[in-house]
Amino acid sequence: RLFCREKADFSDVKMLLTIRKQLRNHPALIPLFFFIGGGAAMSLMYLARLGLRNPDVSWDRKNNPEPWNKLSPNYQYKFFTVNMDYSKLKKDRPDF
Amino acid sequence: MAHPSQLGFQDAASPVMEELLHFHDHTLMIVFLISTLVLYIIVAMVTTKLTDKLILDSQVIEIIWTLLPAMILILIALPSLRILYLMDEINDPHLTIKAMGHQWYWSYEYTDYEDLGFDSYMIPTQDLAPGQFRLLETDHRMVVPLNSPTRILISADDVLHSWAVPSLGIKMDAVPGRLNQTAFITSRPGVFFGQCSEICGANHSFMPIVVEAVPLEHFENWSSMMLQDT
Numbered sequence: 505r506l507f508c509r510e511k512a513d514f515s516d517v518k519m520l521l522t523i524r525k526q527l528r529n530h531p532a533l534i535p536l537f538f539f540i541g542g543g544a545a546m547s548l549m550y551l552a553r554l555g556l557r558n559p560d561v562s563w564d565r566k567n568n569p570e571p572w573n574k575l576s577p578n579y580q581y582k583f584f585t586v587n588m589d590y591s592k593l594k595k596d597r598p599d600f
Numbered sequence: 601m602a603h604p605s606q607l608g609f610q611d612a613a614s615p616v617m618e619e620l621l622h623f624h625d626h627t628l629m630i631v632f633l634i635s636t637l638v639l640y641i642i643v644a645m646v647t648t649k650l651t652d653k654l655i656l657d658s659q660v661i662e663i664i665w666t667l668l669p670a671m672i673l674i675l676i677a678l679p680s681l682r683i684l685y686l687m688d689e690i691n692d693p694h695l696t697i698k699a700m701g702h703q704w705y706w707s708y709e710y711t712d713y714e715d716l717g718f719d720s721y722m723i724p725t726q727d728l729a730p731g732q733f734r735l736l737e738t739d740h741r742m743v744v745p746l747n748s749p750t751r752i753l754i755s756a757d758d759v760l761h762s763w764a765v766p767s768l769g770i771k772m773d774a775v776p777g778r779l780n781q782t783a784f785i786t787s788r789p790g791v792f793f794g795q796c797s798e799i800c801g802a803n804h805s806f807m808p809i810v811v812e813a814v815p816l817e818h819f820e821n822w823s824s825m826m827l828q829d830t
Contacts, residue, residue: 530657532659533662583685585685586685587691
């Protein structure tokens with residue numbers, strides 16, 4: 505009986521205490537929390553990275569209206585590169 | 601090119617396609633192992649006379665069958681993401697070709713140095729020479745130099761098409777009004793076939809793509825010859 509409770513409670517602290525008691529009785533749930541929590545955390549972090557670092561996103565329409573026009577040839581915008589080293593690229597385009 | 605009753609991918613002609621092949625082998629092996637295990641368990645459960653009505657739960661097996669699938673998924677995800685980012689890298693192409701999809705043919709433009717452009721229609725079945733492949737051959741092939749990073753810009757003139765060559769591991773939609781970019785390196789000389797991969801009307805199945813990879817001198821001779829013809 506994994507989810508039996510003694511009385512209905514809605515406060516977050518009581519919920520966490522209940523979860524901790526259930527975890528002590530069923531330690532098999534720990535890997536589940538770890539992987540699901542880790543996956544959710546990684547997805548949210550990547551979304552945050554995309555929202556804040558992606559040059560296609562403009563938050564401040566007054567001071568930074570079109571960040572996609574200010575790309576640097578040496579900066580790595582992608583999360584991960586396999587073979588390319590962006591810091592070693594030459595900048596052979598004219599400035600505007 | 602594909603051959604009858606083929607089950608796997610075509611032989612790779614570019615490094616990216618080799619990576620995709622190896623990743624597919626790796627993942628398919630994992631899938632086969634899991635499926636064999638599950639099938640064995642099903643047969644064992646169905647054909648046993650042992651029953652235990654008092655087993656309710658077990659913490660150890662729950663931990664095992666949470667950890668093991670999670671590790672297997674990570675083992676699949678890491679190479680997959682690596683290949684995904686690898687395919688996006690376009691490192692200093694030496695040649696840029698524009699492929700435009702029309703109803704129902706492709707046209708290729710090599711405009712880096714001179715103004716070379718030509719259309720590529722499928723050879724109708726009744727006009728095939730002996731040894732040519734039905735529904736795959738074209739009158740003009742897209743010739744590229746061997747071992748040279750080539751960028752290809754793909755768009756369409758009328759409706760959606762898709763430029764696909766399985767041996768090179770490329771498929772990119774040709775969208776009217778949009779310029780899609782992809783790049784490849786042909787690692788061996790040869791002729792590589794593909795077919796239009798987005799429904800585009802009556803002759804959607806009859807507008808194939810043929811890429812011919814040749815050494816650089818042959819490419820230069822071919823492009824001079826094509827320029828003189830047009």
